[in-house]
Amino acid sequence: MTKILAEFIANTGFNKFSKNVIEHAKICFLDWLGAALVGIKEKPAKIALSFIRDVNGRKESSIVGLNVKTSCINAALVNGVAGHCVELDDIHEEAIIHPAAPVIPAALAVGEKENIDGKTLLTSIILGYEVEIRVSKAINPSHYNFWHPTGTCGCFGSAAAVGKILGLNLKKMVYTFGIAGTQASGLIEVFGSMSKPFNAGKAAVNGIIAAMLAKRGFDSSQAIFEAEKGFCRATAEKVNLNRVIKNLGENFEILNNIFKRYASCGHTHAAIDAILKISEEHNIKPSDVDKIVVKTYPIAVKVVGKNFNPKTPLEAKFSLPYCIAAALVYGKVGLDEFSRRKLKNLRIRKIMEKISIKTAPKYAEVKLGSAEVIVCTKKGKKYSCQVDKPKGYPENPLTIKELEEKFTMLAGKTFSEEKIREIIRMVRRLDKLRNIKDLTSLLSK
Numbered sequence: 001m002t003k004i005l006a007e008f009i010a011n012t013g014f015n016k017f018s019k020n021v022i023e024h025a026k027i028c029f030l031d032w033l034g035a036a037l038v039g040i041k042e043k044p045a046k047i048a049l050s051f052i053r054d055v056n057g058r059k060e061s062s063i064v065g066l067n068v069k070t071s072c073i074n075a076a077l078v079n080g081v082a083g084h085c086v087e088l089d090d091i092h093e094e095a096i097i098h099p100a101a102p103v104i105p106a107a108l109a110v111g112e113k114e115n116i117d118g119k120t121l122l123t124s125i126i127l128g129y130e131v132e133i134r135v136s137k138a139i140n141p142s143h144y145n146f147w148h149p150t151g152t153c154g155c156f157g158s159a160a161a162v163g164k165i166l167g168l169n170l171k172k173m174v175y176t177f178g179i180a181g182t183q184a185s186g187l188i189e190v191f192g193s194m195s196k197p198f199n200a201g202k203a204a205v206n207g208i209i210a211a212m213l214a215k216r217g218f219d220s221s222q223a224i225f226e227a228e229k230g231f232c233r234a235t236a237e238k239v240n241l242n243r244v245i246k247n248l249g250e251n252f253e254i255l256n257n258i259f260k261r262y263a264s265c266g267h268t269h270a271a272i273d274a275i276l277k278i279s280e281e282h283n284i285k286p287s288d289v290d291k292i293v294v295k296t297y298p299i300a301v302k303v304v305g306k307n308f309n310p311k312t313p314l315e316a317k318f319s320l321p322y323c324i325a326a327a328l329v330y331g332k333v334g335l336d337e338f339s340r341r342k343l344k345n346l347r348i349r350k351i352m353e354k355i356s357i358k359t360a361p362k363y364a365e366v367k368l369g370s371a372e373v374i375v376c377t378k379k380g381k382k383y384s385c386q387v388d389k390p391k392g393y394p395e396n397p398l399t400i401k402e403l404e405e406k407f408t409m410l411a412g413k414t415f416s417e418e419k420i421r422e423i424i425r426m427v428r429r430l431d432k433l434r435n436i437k438d439l440t441s442l443l444s445k
Contacts, residue, residue: 001226004245005134006173009127009160012249014119014431017126021252022431025122027403028129030427031090031259032083032100033064033443034410038335039085040065040078041413044194048081048201061109062440065414072109073205076158079105080201084150086335087317088410091258091266093368093393095136095153096144096299099257102154102203103128107161110208112440114165118433124161126254128207132157133253135225138243139236141367144188144299147235151186151199158207166215178220179210181231191265191303192315258369259392259403262333264316267300268323269392270371274385275327278375282383286329286347293374294320294357297366305357313338324373325351335410369393414445 014022039045040063049063057071063078070078083089084101091098107124116124136143136153143149159180163173183206186199214220224230225244232239262272271294278284296305303318310316316323316338325348326337342348363370372386389395398406404424411420419442426439433439 001241001244002174002177002223003170004248005131005225006177007170008248009131009164010168010170010173012123012127014123016249017123017252021126021254022122024254024257025126026427026430027259027400028090028100028254028257029104029125029430030407030424031403032104033423033427034407035086035088036079036083036105037065037414038088038410039082039197042082042085044085044197045078045082047194048078048198052078060113062112062444064443065445067444072113073208075109075112076105076204076208077201079108080204081197084197084200087263087265088260088335091260091368092133092136092253092256093258094140094256095133095149095253096140096367097132097136097149097153098200099129099133099157099254101150101200102207103132103157103161105201106158106204106207107165108436108440109204110162110165111436115435115437116165118430118436118439120165121436122431124164126252127164128157128161129254129257130252131160133256134244134248135232138225138240139232139238141299142237143235145237146188148186148188148191148196148199151203152184152235154186154200154203155180155184155206155210158204159210160207162208162211163214166211168211168215172214174222175218175220176210176214178222178224179213179218180207181224182220183210184231184235188303192307192310192312192318194314196314256394258394259398259406261390261392261398261406262323263335263338264323264333265304265318266368267296267304268320268333269390270369270387271296271320271373272323272327272333273387273390274371274373275324275375276331277385277387278373278383279328279331284328284375284377284383286351288377288379289328289351289354290376290378292324292351292355292376294324294355294371295360295363295374296320296357296371297363298359299367300371301357301359308352308355310343313340313343316343320357321352321355322348324355325349
């Protein structure tokens with residue numbers, strides 16, 4: 001199993017990808033970049049930046065959105081934290097993972113250090129996504145009872161991406177996975193705190209360490225995925241290892257990616273879509289509401305359905321009651337809706353008191369993305385809306401134009417309109433870049 005996956009990474013080149021896969025990878029990169037450019041201004045990223053400045057490092061890789069260069073490991077840590085800070089980075093439904101969060105920071109940092117071209121960067125991203133998503137699919141949903149897949153399985157994604165950039169052979173790629181596996185960590189318990197984006201940054205770093213050690217002859221387990229005491233069986237009650245290699249090289253998981261419209265945990269998005277639709281179609285105002293019932297899947301109730309009194313913006317991103325109330329009060333759930341000022345809005349607090357959240361039998365096996373919202377008004381009317389595939393899912397996609405507009409909105413907080421257009425143009429032709437330093441230099445403020 002481990003050997004098959006390692007062989008796939010070692011032997012798969014850019015020419016194996018369809019145009020659709022390549023173009024999708026470009027959009028994944030742009031989408032992550034927008035989230036990172038906003039996230040770099042957030043407190044967790046600022047703290048991580050102050051830490052890496054203390055430990056220093058060779059100036060070889062860039063921090064996005066800032067005129068700062070540091071070691072590739074330090075850059076991957078800060079960029080990894082930044083990209084996951086505001087909960088606007090991509091997600092994969094079956095794997096319950098944010099694929100870009102660990103992979104792109106690792107690939108970008110090491111790629112800049114190694115002077116790679118755009119094709120190599122895209123290849124590493126596509127393969128990194130493939131590995132982390134497949135491993136996560138094999139062990140979820142039971143892995144998600146305790147473990148944060150972006151932090152755990154993300155280690156394997158970043159390891160694959162960096163291993164590809166470094167040109168590791170089969171044997172060293174096997175060891176890379178072993179070294180990544182013994183580092184893999186990240187707990188659900190830290191959701192709603194700064195440690196959640198830290199999981200992404202640390203996964204990026206862990207993958208770099210794994211690949212760089214393996215390149216130098218560091219060995220490890222040769223069966224980290226399938227071994228009785230290996231990663232998969234150690235972190236999940238139910239394991240289906242066939243999902244790691246089924247149709248490997250035929251169906252690329254990056255095409256099943258989800259792009260987020262709301263700056264909150266993905267488990268909130270179906271219910272947000274539903275409440276917004278009810279509000280828009282029936283002109284429901286906060287003052288009209290008697291009660292709101294949300295029926296959704298067990299994971300969503302467990303992760304985002306319990307906190308009716310979020311005290312920080314990070315906690316609010318993992319509070320479905322807050323997200324529902326914010327959507328009703330403000331008509332949107334973007335970055336601004338998670339400010340400390342809006343968190344204290346009495347209208348939102350009153351709406352939250354009228355919300356109940358529960359599981360529904362029809363959603364028993366759902367991992368991500370389904371909810372039914374029922375709004376009962378003070379005049380005795382009842383309105384309901386069920387959403388199974390929120391906007392941004394492959395079955396209900398955002399257009400390229402919408403995704404570029406999302407990037408423009410996020411990047412506009414850092415760069416001029418002219419520079420934003422230049423970045424978009426460069427990402428569109430990423431496979432033509434001879435050296436990605438042309439891009440990383442553009443991303444410095």
